[in-house]
Amino acid sequence: MSTPSAQTSLRQSPAPEHARKRLVDAALDLFGRYSFDGVSTRTLARQARVNLAAIQYYFGSKEGLYLAVARHIDQRIGSQVRPVLAEVETALAARNPSRDVCFAMMCRLLEVMIGTTLGSIDSKKWVGIFMREQMEPSAAFDILFEGVMRPMHRCMCRLAGRILDVDPEAAETKIRVYAIMGQLVMFHISRAAVTRTLGWQGFQSEEVASIRAVLLQNMRALLGMEDARST
Amino acid sequence: MSTPSAQTSLRQSPAPEHARKRLVDAALDLFGRYSFDGVSTRTLARQARVNLAAIQYYFGSKEGLYLAVARHIDQRIGSQVRPVLAEVETALAARNPSRDVCFAMMCRLLEVMIGTTLGSIDSKKWVGIFMREQMEPSAAFDILFEGVMRPMHRCMCRLAGRILDVDPEAAETKIRVYAIMGQLVMFHISRAAVTRTLGWQGFQSEEVASIRAVLLQNMRALLGMEDARST
DNA sequence: GTCTATAGTCGGATAGAC
DNA sequence: GTCTATCCGACTATAGAC
Numbered sequence A, B: 001m002s003t004p005s006a007q008t009s010l011r012q013s014p015a016p017e018h019a020r021k022r023l024v025d026a027a028l029d030l031f032g033r034y035s036f037d038g039v040s041t042r043t044l045a046r047q048a049r050v051n052l053a054a055i056q057y058y059f060g061s062k063e064g065l066y067l068a069v070a071r072h073i074d075q076r077i078g079s080q081v082r083p084v085l086a087e088v089e090t091a092l093a094a095r096n097p098s099r100d101v102c103f104a105m106m107c108r109l110l111e112v113m114i115g116t117t118l119g120s121i122d123s124k125k126w127v128g129i130f131m132r133e134q135m136e137p138s139a140a141f142d143i144l145f146e147g148v149m150r151p152m153h154r155c156m157c158r159l160a161g162r163i164l165d166v167d168p169e170a171a172e173t174k175i176r177v178y179a180i181m182g183q184l185v186m187f188h189i190s191r192a193a194v195t196r197t198l199g200w201q202g203f204q205s206e207e208v209a210s211i212r213a214v215l216l217q218n219m220r221a222l223l224g225m226e227d228a229r230s231t
Numbered sequence C: 001g002t003c004t005a006t007a008g009t010c011g012g013a014t015a016g017a018c
Numbered sequence D: 001g002t003c004t005a006t007c008c009g010a011c012t013a014t015a016g017a018c
Helices: A019-034 A041-048 A054-059 A062-094 A099-116 A123-135 A139-164 A171-189 A191-198 A205-222 B019-034 B041-048 B054-059 B062-094 B099-116 B123-135 B139-164 B171-189 B191-198 B205-222
Strands: none
Touching (some): A019 A062, A019 A123, A054 A062, A099 A205, A139 A171, A171 A191, A171 B123, A171 B171, A191 B171, B019 B041, B062 B123, B171 B205
């Protein structure tokens, strides 16, 4: 839309030459909702409003398109997450942050995770792909795991290590951090169950706020930070 | 095997007339690993060592087989879970159990969940179906949700309500219980990530014990039961 | 770069013999 | 109840015009 590539008047194709981008967008949506096997190349091409042959032309195969989507997710989410992680790592390396500061950073990471997932409108698309890769890893798993999940987990382990005064590399620490992350993951995985149980229509800002409040409260409890808490 | 239906000698088919059961077993395994769309009827028939037409004959369609699998899971898991839930409900209704007793029952429910999932050998099969239905509900979701998940969640909410002295029907209580459940769900969903991070080969009894220990510890923290805890 | 047409394969389902 | 053979639609991928 920003590049006026065609001087001719209106064509049939709404966005000239951006077939590649439109394919990735459509694939992100459709793969996220219905899984790789659940979407046909015809459906992808139709939703992207490109020709069927464009998938082979740009990505070599349906699987190539899927991997392009994984890289897209990694870039999109990574660009939001990695700066924050770098900040925390710097703080951990340079200074010797106090327990309270580490806890604050831990909460910040949780906020980032909530913000990029539950809080984001288009999160439902990539979260579906992300979760499915967790359950049934393909070549895309490495991209997503190494790019986003492992750095986040490692960073949280270091913070938890300082807060709890335990070895961040210990198996128990890693498990505890996974358990913490699991609380958030639950609301993605079991979205249908949660909304049905609570009579929600979906995850609007109010519902997300309720979840965030519980998760922050739980973070405090799980890291032994509760000094004078009311329940 | 128990019904000697054929008086003839050994046939090609290893189990006479139990085509139906073998199809459900194969479908449980294959659907659990590869999802509904990821498995063809030919693959199903081959693994079940039945004829291709048997799927239509016994279940009407591939989808019919899938629903039969969902009912099978509901029966199989329900038979283990529902008696415990009934026990807890009875205890809650009849007596007025103390906080400690409620906490013990809460831990018991967690143990049941771990035992039927992480602790069970063939759990990986049905857990995959269960989780996929959570993400992408189909007609099978109602069977699994109403049969197993909702009763479990409701029961845990009642216990949590007494332990925390809050309304078991309150949205916050429901969310807190979902968060608790999420800790366990995480280790199913992110099995690949967890094993890779921890250098595990899978979830053997030792690994499950590590997870159980953390989850029980967290349960204590999340329900405010920590009187004199070290960490 | 974009399109049509089609190759070649595999999918779920069915008919009808036994 | 079980099997073979087959229909027919849908699939991914490709060839080649423009």
